[in-house]
Amino acid sequence: MRAQVSEIVFDCGDPAGLVRFWAELLGGTPVDRGPDWSYLEPPGFARIAFQQVPEGKVVKNRLHLDLHVADVSGAADEAIPLGATRSGGLVTDEQGDFQVMHDPEGNEFCFVAG
Template identity: 60%
Template sequence: MLGRIEELVIDCAEPAVLVRFWAAVLGGSPVDRGPDWSYVDPPDGQPRIAFQRVPEPRGDRKNRLHLDIGVADIDRVREQLLAAGARAVGGVRTDEQGAFQVMSDPEGNEFCLVR
């Protein structure tokens, strides 16, 4: 092993907004280190998720990396996330591995709810 993941960093326009959204999704308390850097330490040994302000806009490209969030009830969690500012991308998809729903956070970063 050459190293280990310390945290996942998401480039964004508004770190303070995204950290509060993701703290509601994953648990933990949002921490603002300044206007350009925020993070949340989710419980249960999940890795830290950090948000770094960058000057360029996200653009229309698809994420090259996304988070899969395990949930017991995709429909219930989707509705809660929609109320918190997320957007559903298409509908629930089912395959031989289970079901998933593609979502995007308030800045358009995609993630999946998986069951």
């Protein structure tokens, strides 16, 4: 069997708020299907959806998105006013640079270059 990714879903407390944060990072138009479900179709990527759940995030995500950018530090600086936070410092290795970030609800993602 072969399956195709049609959408990636984040559990969250505020779907409408979180979809707007990710739209600023990835592009696309936020869509609110209701108070408990929003989604975004970023250019060149699968749909990303946000569903409301009653519990908050407690532990590190087992899956995260790596977002390729030309300038990791610059991208992090631009994401912070949108509600992102850095987790640790800039990491540079033989593959390039990356910065672990958190979205406004604490979900991890990375800016990467290289």
